[in-house]
Amino acid sequence: MSKPRGNLSKSEAVRDRLPPAGQPAAPDAPPPAFHEGPLTRLGQAWSRFWFRPADPVGLHAVRMLAGTLFLCWLLAYAGHVQELFGLNGWFDAEAYAEAHRLAAQERAAGESAVPQAGWSLLFAVGHSPAALTAVYWLSVVVVALFTLGLWARLTGVLTWLVVGSFTVNPALGSDADALLIVLAFYLMVGYLFLGQWRRGRRLPYRIFGSTEALLLGRRDDGAGPPPSMAANAALRLLQVHFAIILVTTGLHKLQFGEWWGGLALWFPLYPPLETTLEQAREHAGNASLFLALLSIATYAVLAWEIGFPAFAWRRGWWRLVLIGGALIGWLGASLLYRVPGFGPALLIGCLSYLTDDEWRAVTGLLPRLPGLSALARWLPAVPDEEPVKVGSR
């Protein structure tokens, strides 16, 4: 800590903002527990992975991105709230009751084909169009506050309730909903515990949170936010859950011959009811080449999903595979599969793998962009004496 600032490397400078070595908050210090016993190394690795205090800038960034997505998702349904979410809508109260009966019959017969609805706050107000509309707009406000980082502990819980409630309809369930609820849940967990271990905090702070998570974390005294074990653990949970999702969906694809045959992407390219035989035969002249390219693309999707855990935590050029793959996935989900929300959620999930250093590098670049210099006071401190080596390990 006594080195002159000008000689500090990027990681050393960042470390300088953290509590002294030996304290649990030091990122590269030995982990706070699991020092002894027969499984010491495994325990240390486990502890380092889950409980290393981290700069919460990553959690804040994922919150802002996910919150923006939740807002777009909610606002897209403005004007269609009754039909999509009301108990007089497409799936009305009678349908819920019938579905419940059908599910009970199937359970008795040892089957489970009927999708089941879980809990939803909307069930309490779904019969009243006025109340449903009020809850909808209140939800928009809550999600907006959470996106900004205001009272994030409380608004995080409410945002999770909102996302859970608006994804309950069993007849309208989208693949993207699964990713939205995962994002909302781990963000809620992160903000519930963020800063709770600090001394001298009052009850309102511990219940509601504060404004210190505003945007990417406030910087009113020139220092960055204190490192947090909760921020790290929440992002790690999101990362591991996300890896499980991608491997599972990749392996699920292998249950279909069209994926093995490298032809799966043909079908969203030429969707039924919209494609004429002439359109489908547009590449008949060079069918072999076209099908070969299609199979390469199909296998690239499979390789990216099934191999995801092998590169998601690697830095350097692997970040191109991670983020590039997510961007291509966004394009595919939007243009080919026409599942809005899935692509952005996929990208945000992949961005959750970025480390503190990488997030600091990204947020450090933001104020240098034209028109964004005003952001500087809202961003965590970034030492600027050395360019950030994103690729270094």
Added chain:
Amino acid sequence: MAQPRQTPAPPVPRWLLWAASVVILAHLLAVGAHALAAQSGPWPTPFGISNAEPPKAAELADKHAAKPYLSALRMPQDYHFASNQPVFPGITFEVRLKDERGEVLKTLKFPDEKANGWVRHRQALLARNLGNDQPVAPRQGGVVLPAPGQELPKHLIWDPLDPNQPPRPGQMLKLVERDDNELISIQMKQPMGSVYRPSEWELLVARAIARRMCREHGAAKAQVIRHAQNPITPAALILPDPNMAYAPELLSDFGDFPR
């Protein structure tokens, strides 16, 4: 040099880390068990195409712990996404709103071309619920006699197409009720596995759609018609007769549902 502005947090006690580790491990095991507990397939078996049961350990863990826990967190998904299934018929539906006398007042089509992409996607998902026809299990044996004073049970099936005629564009399937003997007779004339019935879920959704449309537009009843088409297969690129890879659009009439 920038200094931390808060008092450093006190060291976290070891018991808390152990407790957090147990919670994290249990949570992720629940997520993994639930993903593993989904049926796989369909796979070819000596008895035909069938889904395979999940591993027993995952199934038990899921049934007794993971599923209830994840359902409470609103994360009951097993990540076997619907869009993973490549060959799925395209499905839309139309609703013909009628008055008391059966006169058509209005016809509405969904997904609505004028709706934004997110809403249209939800409407497409709704339509997809109507495309889950089930093959009717073949009936064995000869003529069945009903018990004295009783009727034979009736089965709701899609009136099958003539197997000797190729399907025509715009051809409409009707839902019909047939008893066991009629079903045996139909199945004898049809290729194996070509008699279908709507699933209970399909009928449930069709009724819900009709109710909603009647409520919104003040109609006395609503007729729900499904438009479906199997996808054109890649064989269209290489077959000498590409029409072999093409199936025409087929309409299926769920019938009139009262308000």
